[in-house]
Every structure is written in C-alpha cells, then in structure tokens.
Amino acid sequence: MTPQATLGILGGGQLARMLALAAAPLNVRVLFLEPDPQAPARVCAEQLQAAYTDPAGLARLAECDAVTLEFENVPVEALAALSGRVPVRPGGALLERSKHRAREKEALQAAGAQTAPFVLIESEGDLSGALERVGGRGVLKTAELGYDGKGQARVRSDAELQFAWNELGQVPCVLEGWVEFAREVSLGVARRPGGExxxxxxxxxxxxxxxxxxxxxxxxxxxxxxxxxxARAVAETWELEGLLTLEFFEQPGGELLVNEVAPRVHNSGHLTQNGGGVSQFEAQVRAALDWPLHDFAPLLPCAMVNILGWASGQEPDWQGILQLEGAHLHLYGKAHRPGRKLGHVNLVAQDEGTLRARLDELEGLIPY
Incomplete structure (x- = not known):
C-alpha cells in the first residue's frame, strides 16, 4: 500500500511552498494556514486564508495527520489550540524556547552547547554595565521577531548601546558579546518521536x-x-520532533559556538534540493509524519546563491543562469521589492574545483 497522509503547515511562504513540492511525490496532501492572499505556497497546496489563531482554520489543520511549522513567528497560541488534537512537530514548547533569544541560549547551554556571552535587556536599568559584561563589544538584538539582519545593531560603547535600544523601540532585547569567527556554518537535524x-x-x-x-x-x-x-545533543535534550537547523560560529581554533536555531528547514539547506540525496524539505515532511528518515546530506559538491530584489537596471541575467551547466533556478512567485528574497539558484558539480569555477560565474550573473 502506498503512503498517504495529509500535512498541515502553519505559514505559507516560500518554505511552505517547497515543503509542499517535496510532499507531493510522497502522495502527501498539504494544506496551510496563512492570512496573505498572495502566499507563495498557494500554487501547490490548499490555502486556509485566515489568521494563524483563527478557530475555523485551526480546526481544519487539526483534521490533518500532523502539523508542522514554516516559520517561528507563529503565535504560540496557535500551537496551544492544536495541542492534544493533532501532532504538531516541532511543538509549542520548542517553539516558545527557540523564538526568544535569551531562552534559546539558556536552553542551548543546558544541552551542552556553547554560545556567545549574553545579557537580557528588558528595561533601561539593564543597560548599565551590560556591555562590559559581554566583553565591551557586541550586538543588540530584539529578543523576538528579528530575522535576516533586522532588529539588531552592533554596539561598541555605552552611548551606542543606549542609542540602539532606543532605535529598536525599547523592547526586550538580548545583548550578545561580539564573536571573532573564522566562518559561519550550519547543519540541520531531523528527529522522529521515537528518537530516530x-x-x-x-x-x-x-x-x-x-x-x-x-x-x-x-x-x-x-x-x-x-x-x-x-545537533544530536540539542535534539535529544529538547526532545525534538520534526526538524531543527543550527547556525554556528566556527572560531579560529575550530571550536563551534551556536549562534541561533530555527525550528524548520533553513535557507542554507536549499542546496539539498539538487545535491542528489534527500532534501531538507522531504526530511521535515517525513519527521513531521513520523516516517522513516535518512541523512539528508548532498551526494555531490553543491552551492546555493540567493536572489534578492534588485535595484533598477540590475536584474539578474536569467538566460545566463539557465544556460550555466549544473544550475537549478528556484523562484518563489513573490512580488518584487529591493532586498527581498525572491528565489535562489542551486549549483551542482562532480568535483569541488568545477563547483568553485561555476560558482564564480554564477555570482557574476546575480547583482548585489
């Protein structure tokens, strides 16, 4: 008998779109709850156009075999409303932990991972001495809702810290100590309820x-x-059900610090779509439905380059991208806005030397 299931998704952006596309070959029907009438996922899945906390929309999701997340800024009230009615993977407790930077870092440290030093800033009185406690230089980030460089500011003095806190709206923030890193890396982990x-x-x-x-x-x-x-330590300590992506700072000596986590597939993992193995999207679908898992590392050297909204007269060379051997274009169907993520290109090669040469050529076709 072939697999058959229905998967609900909270959110309808490009990640939901790619999750639905990965679910289709597995005979998994997808419906998603999303208020935006122009949601990218609408072209390949059934949309429930309503607020994330809409009772009727949540009732429809509760009829699915399982529900998963497309992004972490879903209200925790939505997951609470689904609790006990349908498996939600990842669940509300993990979402509540990962969407708040201070709780996230405390939970990472409890799992045995190292993070940058940090101080929680909830009131003006917390600013005094905070920068010194994290090493005299840092990054102030909103405790919730920041992404893609938004909701944060570098600070090197108490005056800059005060200014940054004012500019961020005097909302709860986390001041992280500055980390001198050799490079940034990331890795995804999927886990079934039984521990696989x-x-x-x-x-x-x-x-x-x-x-x-x-x-x-x-x-x-x-x-x-x-x-x-x-990743194993975090997934097991947090009792992950679903998929989690960890972003790391690699220090000059090779030691890894966890920068942040995302309870979902991640932009850096898009290259798994064309790398020859199971994609991160199929891995999340399988984990959410409690189906057998496989490692989802690519089988070939590969890369991903984002396509952001461009300035006037600087549109990507679409024909050049399509002509480049090993390139796979993925567009999200989103309205153009400068700086907005509109798509990506995955690049695959038989060896690292060829990949490097083609990557240089590809980046010349996409203006920044």
Whole structure:
C-alpha cells in the first residue's frame, strides 16, 4: 500500500511552498494556514486564508495527520489550540524556547552547547554595565521577531548601546558579546518521536548585511563531526520532533559556538534540493509524519546563491543562469521589492574545483 497522509503547515511562504513540492511525490496532501492572499505556497497546496489563531482554520489543520511549522513567528497560541488534537512537530514548547533569544541560549547551554556571552535587556536599568559584561563589544538584538539582519545593531560603547535600544523601540532585547569567527556554518537535524535521527551535511555560509548570500557544501568538512554531535545533543535534550537547523560560529581554533536555531528547514539547506540525496524539505515532511528518515546530506559538491530584489537596471541575467551547466533556478512567485528574497539558484558539480569555477560565474550573473 502506498503512503498517504495529509500535512498541515502553519505559514505559507516560500518554505511552505517547497515543503509542499517535496510532499507531493510522497502522495502527501498539504494544506496551510496563512492570512496573505498572495502566499507563495498557494500554487501547490490548499490555502486556509485566515489568521494563524483563527478557530475555523485551526480546526481544519487539526483534521490533518500532523502539523508542522514554516516559520517561528507563529503565535504560540496557535500551537496551544492544536495541542492534544493533532501532532504538531516541532511543538509549542520548542517553539516558545527557540523564538526568544535569551531562552534559546539558556536552553542551548543546558544541552551542552556553547554560545556567545549574553545579557537580557528588558528595561533601561539593564543597560548599565551590560556591555562590559559581554566583553565591551557586541550586538543588540530584539529578543523576538528579528530575522535576516533586522532588529539588531552592533554596539561598541555605552552611548551606542543606549542609542540602539532606543532605535529598536525599547523592547526586550538580548545583548550578545561580539564573536571573532573564522566562518559561519550550519547543519540541520531531523528527529522522529521515537528518537530516530537524521542529519544534513555541513554548509559554509556567507552573509552580507545580515542576509545570507550563499551557502556551499563540501563533503568531508573537518568540523562536521563536531556539528553533528552538538545537533544530536540539542535534539535529544529538547526532545525534538520534526526538524531543527543550527547556525554556528566556527572560531579560529575550530571550536563551534551556536549562534541561533530555527525550528524548520533553513535557507542554507536549499542546496539539498539538487545535491542528489534527500532534501531538507522531504526530511521535515517525513519527521513531521513520523516516517522513516535518512541523512539528508548532498551526494555531490553543491552551492546555493540567493536572489534578492534588485535595484533598477540590475536584474539578474536569467538566460545566463539557465544556460550555466549544473544550475537549478528556484523562484518563489513573490512580488518584487529591493532586498527581498525572491528565489535562489542551486549549483551542482562532480568535483569541488568545477563547483568553485561555476560558482564564480554564477555570482557574476546575480547583482548585489
């Protein structure tokens, strides 16, 4: 008998779109709850157009075999309303932990992972001496809702800290100590309720202005074993059900600090779509439905380059991208806005040398 199931998704952006596309070959029907009438996932899944806390929409999701998350800014009230009615993977407790930077870092440390030093800033009185406690230089980030470089500011003095806190609206923030890192890397882990685990490969990431520009997977990365051990510890300690992505700072000596986590598939893992193995999207679908897992590391050297909304006259060379051997174009169907994530290109090659040469060519076709 072939597999058959219905998967609900909270959120309808490009990640929900790609989750639905990965679910289709498995005969999994997808419906998602999302208020935006132009949600990217609407072209390949059934949309429940309503607020995330809408009782009727949540009742429809509760009829699914399982529910998963497309992004972490879903109200925890939505997951509470689904609790006991349908398996939600990841669940409300993990979401509540991961969406607040201070709770997240405390839970990471409890799982045995190292993080940057940090101080919770909830009132003006918390500013005094905070920068000194994290090493005299840091990044002030809103405790919740920040992403892609938004909701944060670098600070190097008490005056800059005060200014940044005012600019961020005097909302609860976390002041993180500045980390001198050799590179940024990330790794995904999926876990079934019974404890079975599967891992992605390690990707090396480059951010520009707080936004991911490219990710590269090279088989046999020297810190992959360490990253997997940390991901295992976090997944098991947190009793993960579903998929979680960890972003790391690799220090000059090779030691990894966890920067942050996302309870879902991640931009840096998009290259798994064309790398020859199971994609991160299929891995999340399987974990959410409690189906057998496989590691979702690519089988070939591969890379991903984001396509952001461009300035006037600087549109990507679409024909050049389509002509480049090993390139796979993925567009999200979103309205253009400068700086907005509109798509990505995955690049696959038989060896690392060819990948590097083609990556240079690809980046010349996408303006930044």
């Amino acid at each position: 685990l599967a891992f992605s490969g390690l990707t090396e990431n480059l951010h520009v202005g707080g936004v991911l520009r490219r990710s590269v997977y090279r088989p046999g990365d020297p810190v992959q074993v360490q990253a997997r051990a940390l």
